[in-house]
Amino acid sequence: MEALSQxxxxxxxxxxxxxxxxxxxxxxxxxxxxxxxxQPLRNSLSWVAMPIIKVIDWxxxxxxxxxxxxxxxxxxxxxxxxxxxxxxxxxxxVQQNVSxxxxxxxxxxxxxxxxxxxxxxxxxxxxxxxxxGKRQHIVINQGRxxxxxxxQPVLSLSGVIGQVDILADHYAHVxxxxxxxxxxxxxILRTGLRTLAYGNGHNLILxxxxxxxxxxxxxxLITSGFGGRFPRGLTVATLTxxxxxxxxDFQIAQALPGGSLSQLTEVFLVWPEQVQAIP
Amino acid sequence: xxxNRQQLIFIHLSLLLALLLTLIPWPPTVQLFMPHWTALIIxxxxxxxxxxxxxxxxxxxxxxxDVLMGSLLGKHGMSLVxxxxxxxxxxxxxxxxxxxxxxxxxxxxxxxxxxxxxxxDWVSYGYLPEWQDFLPLLTVILxxxxxxYILDRIYAALRHR
Numbered sequence: 289m290e291a292l293s294q295x296x297x298x299x300x301x302x303x304x305x306x307x308x309x310x311x312x313x314x315x316x317x318x319x320x321x322x323x324x325x326x327q328p329l330r331n332s333l334s335w336v337a338m339p340i341i342k343v344i345d346w347x348x349x350x351x352x353x354x355x356x357x358x359x360x361x362x363x364x365x366x367x368x369x370x371x372x373x374x375x376x377x378x379x380x381x382v383q384q385n386v387s388x389x390x391x392x393x394x395x396x397x398x399x400x401x402x403x404x405x406x407x408x409x410x411x412x413x414x415x416x417x418x419x420x421g422k423r424q425h426i427v428i429n430q431g432r433x434x435x436x437x438x439x440q441p442v443l444s445l446s447g448v449i450g451q452v453d454i455l456a457d458h459y460a461h462v463x464x465x466x467x468x469x470x471x472x473x474x475x476i477l478r479t480g481l482r483t484l485a486y487g488n489g490h491n492l493i494l495x496x497x498x499x500x501x502x503x504x505x506x507x508x509l510i511t512s513g514f515g516g517r518f519p520r521g522l523t524v525a526t527l528t529x530x531x532x533x534x535x536x537d538f539q540i541a542q543a544l545p546g547g548s549l550s551q552l553t554e555v556f557l558v559w560p561e562q563v564q565a566i567p
Numbered sequence: 568x569x570x571n572r573q574q575l576i577f578i579h580l581s582l583l584l585a586l587l588l589t590l591i592p593w594p595p596t597v598q599l600f601m602p603h604w605t606a607l608i609i610x611x612x613x614x615x616x617x618x619x620x621x622x623x624x625x626x627x628x629x630x631x632x633d634v635l636m637g638s639l640l641g642k643h644g645m646s647l648v649x650x651x652x653x654x655x656x657x658x659x660x661x662x663x664x665x666x667x668x669x670x671x672x673x674x675x676x677x678x679x680x681x682x683x684x685x686x687x688d689w690v691s692y693g694y695l696p697e698w699q700d701f702l703p704l705l706t707v708i709l710x711x712x713x714x715x716y717i718l719d720r721i722y723a724a725l726r727h728r
Contacts, residue, residue: 302622306652309626313648316630316641321691326640333634340583340635344590416592417635425637454637461637469692 327455331432334456341415341427341459348416408559409443410434414552415459424467424487426450428555431458436557439517443556446546447523448472448511452557464549465524466491474524475512476503482512485524485543492525492543499539503530509543519560573725578616581608581718582628590635602703602710605632606680609647610673611718613654614661625651639691646683650676666712673711674704 320326412428430436432455440452442462450470453463463470466487474485474494481501485492497503507527513520525543533540585604593601605628613621629644636643653676654661661669681704688694 302652302655305622306648309622309648310645313626313629313641313645317639317645317687317691320640330634330640333630336631337634340586340590340631344587344592417590423637427637456634 330454331457334431334458337456338458341417341429344417345415410557410559411554412557413554423469424464424489424549425453425461426464426552426555428460428462428557429458430557431456431460433457435559436460441518441522441558441560443522443558444547444552444554445556447525448518449545449549449552449555451517462555465545466549472518472524473512473514474509476527477508477510479503479507482514485509491528492545494527494541494543495533495538497539497541499532499537501539503527503539503541505530505541519558574616574722577721577725578612578621578624581612582624584608586628586632586635589632599699600702600706602706603677603680605629605643606647606650606677607673607707607711607714608718609651610654610676611715613651614658615719615722621655622648622651639687642684642687642691645687646680649683650680653679670708670711674707677707678704 412430415427415429417427436452438452438455442450450462450464452460454461465472468487468489470487472485475482483494483497485494505527509524511518511522511524525545527541528544529542531540585608588604609625625647626644629647632643633640661672685696
């Protein structure tokens with residue numbers, strides 16, 4: 289009896305609770321780092337997290353609604369005309385592209401190379417959740433329920449911006465290509481030189497360009513399709529600055545992603561379809 | 568019983584508010600100085616309310632914070648539970664000490680909390696701390712007295728109703 293009461297005392301002491309909770313946290317962290325076991329826990333916690341995200345998003349949405357309600361009609365008409373103009377221009381470009389696409393497919397068939405199928409896409413909105421300085425993450429309002437998967441490419445109008453990193457049921461964290469932990473296989477459009485683009489917090493950096501390779505600032509960087517995460521041929525960034533490494537063994541180039549990554553409002557998700565090889 | 572329940576609601580409200588304050592998109596310069604609100608609130612409650620299960624709340628809110636921030640599950644949980652335990656352990660002495668001593672202790676404990684988080688970052692993905700990571704501690708010195716005062720007033724009002 290005495291032993292029992294002692295045991296009860298033990299389980300009620302703060303030290304015991306502390307050690308137990310820390311142990312649980314430690315196990316969770318190890319599990320989270322090394323496998324997908326914690327995904328169900330993340331999903332169930334996302335039910336609690338969802339209302340908080342909604343609350344943070346609410347002022348922004350309210351502001352937009354009010355802005356539309358207050359905006360003068362003249363402004364709206366002006367905007368509308370501008371958008372129509374833009375639509376016309378882009379449709380013209382699409383028309384040109386259609387013929388180019390047909391030609392491309394024909395040429396590929398002649399060469400009997402693999403064919404790239406059109407991509408399936410969907411639009412998601414970026415929530416107002418703050419990104420901390422250390423990690424460049426954005427939170428989008430689509431999650432596992434919408435068919436997202438880990439490692440899925442995320443685009444904006446000006447090119448690739450990142451990939452889905454952490455998934456919950458109703459929202460997802462997207463790691464941006466400028467995150468210090470992100471590396472992606474890229475290719476320089478003009479010369480076809482393949483290299484890796486590392487994020488460095490603000491922009492991209494190419495550390496491993498051979499000194500013999502010819503690169504200029506202004507060259508366009510596209511995805512090379514290696515690694516199988518990003519489909520080939522999406523714009524990534526433009527080179528801004530080329531210099532030599534301190535050891536003089538490589539050229540180092542800085543690249544600036546098109547469009548500001550900190551002011552995104554909507555992003556496109558891409559489902560790359562199976563690349564079909566023509567025998 | 569009713570007052571008790573009100574206090575409980577107040578604890579949760581303050582913690583939720585802390586979560587919101589952490590997640591609101593501040594301008595980048597303000598973001599640099601943003602204190603770890605949840606840790607501040609947890610420190611306050613473990614200082615003044617050792618009879619309750621603040622340790623469990625620290626754990627639960629830490630996990631929610633992890634899910635919201637997309638960090639390693641358990642990172643904030645671990646640092647908050649450690650903070651809460653350390654404060655609860657010395658709550659009696661801390662409540663007796665002078666204003667400045669308490670402030671110093673809070674800063675030291677939050678520094679400890681920061682170190683735990685930076686250590687986890689370092690182990691999990693090789694993040695090396697920069698001097699900017701320690702700026703929030705300066706803001707804590709400015710914010711803690713006011714936070715303490717406001718929460719004290721509301722808490723007292725609830726107790727003496």
